[in-house]
Amino acid sequence: MKGFATAVLALGVIASPLLAQEVPAEVQELGKQQVTVHVHPFLSGEELSALRLVATNEQALALFVTRPGRFTAIAVAPGEGFIRDGQPVPSATALSDLPDAETARADATAACNAAKTKGPDCVVVLEVAPAK
Numbered sequence: 001m002k003g004f005a006t007a008v009l010a011l012g013v014i015a016s017p018l019l020a021q022e023v024p025a026e027v028q029e030l031g032k033q034q035v036t037v038h039v040h041p042f043l044s045g046e047e048l049s050a051l052r053l054v055a056t057n058e059q060a061l062a063l064f065v066t067r068p069g070r071f072t073a074i075a076v077a078p079g080e081g082f083i084r085d086g087q088p089v090p091s092a093t094a095l096s097d098l099p100d101a102e103t104a105r106a107d108a109t110a111a112c113n114a115a116k117t118k119g120p121d122c123v124v125v126l127e128v129a130p131a132k
Contacts, residue, residue, distance in 0.1 A: 023123075028055045029131050033068060035061065036127045040078065043125065047082040051126050064094050065128055072096040072128035073104035075112035079119015091116040101129055 035055040093112040098104040112122035
């Protein structure tokens, strides 16, 4: 039993740096909104460019934000990505007009996970909140 406990502890120590890795974030204020792009390593250059356009262009942001002053999140499945062949993938989920950031993140992630067909759980790649 002691060997098993040691093995579990060792796995936890090995895995903890992977779990603790923070994803870099780029935060922009656009009008009365704050837009955060989470720069996950799986995102392609095309995907990052699209997210950065949303974060810096009011017309692009308006495609995702239905009601300014509320919260929005976009979640993507790392195994499927955000954009393939110039089109958003079916599992990429954008939800808007939510009451708080936590609800936006949770609901977008849950909807993305329900739609994905492969790979790890979905993660949030973009968030919109009222500017501080």
